[in-house]
Amino acid sequence: MLQNQEDLLNQNKRPEFTAWLAEIKQVNLESLPNWEEKQMFKEFMEDHNTATFPSKKYYNIDAYYRRKMEKEIKKGSKKAPETERTVFNDEEQRRLELLRERERYKEEQVEQLKRSMQSGMAQAMKEQAQLKEEMAYQYKVGNHEAAAAIQRRLDPDVAM
Numbered sequence: 001m002l003q004n005q006e007d008l009l010n011q012n013k014r015p016e017f018t019a020w021l022a023e024i025k026q027v028n029l030e031s032l033p034n035w036e037e038k039q040m041f042k043e044f045m046e047d048h049n050t051a052t053f054p055s056k057k058y059y060n061i062d063a064y065y066r067r068k069m070e071k072e073i074k075k076g077s078k079k080a081p082e083t084e085r086t087v088f089n090d091e092e093q094r095r096l097e098l099l100r101e102r103e104r105y106k107e108e109q110v111e112q113l114k115r116s117m118q119s120g121m122a123q124a125m126k127e128q129a130q131l132k133e134e135m136a137y138q139y140k141v142g143n144h145e146a147a148a149a150i151q152r153r154l155d156p157d158v159a160m
Contacts, residue, residue, distance in 0.1 A: 015062075016059065017041065017044050020044055025040065131150050134150055138150065
């Protein structure tokens with residue numbers, strides 16, 4: 001529970017207060033005189049203590065963004081943002097980037113080959129089903145020689 005201006009500093013609510021001012025009140029904290037900042041903080045305290053903020057973000061901004069990042073990572077829709085660069089070996093980074101790109105390209109090629117094989121297999125399965133129907137028809141009509149020829153075509157390894 002926030003009670004006065006010292007709570008702002010003691011509970012480290014400065015980021016939440018600043019975000020609330022910028023996003024809700026559309027006011028820049030640096031441009032406010034001291035007395036107006038105190039008035040705004042009273043409003044902030046009131047909203048905080050009565051739990052009437054429009055978003056949970058203004059209660060604990062760090063936890064809010066942490067949860068948001070965890071959700072995004074769980075969704076898989078977005079990778080975690082890259083950390084700040086501390087190593088400036090551009091050549092090595094470019095080499096690794098090209099290597100990742102080549103691997104991604106190879107994976108795409110393999111997936112494309114799998115899809116084309118699956119469509120070819122589907123076509124072969126359809127043809128086999130048609131041949132089986134034709135073979136059954138030939139048996140029914142009494143044309144055993146044509147049925148046997150279709151059987152040999154379906155099972156080339158089996159001797160008849």
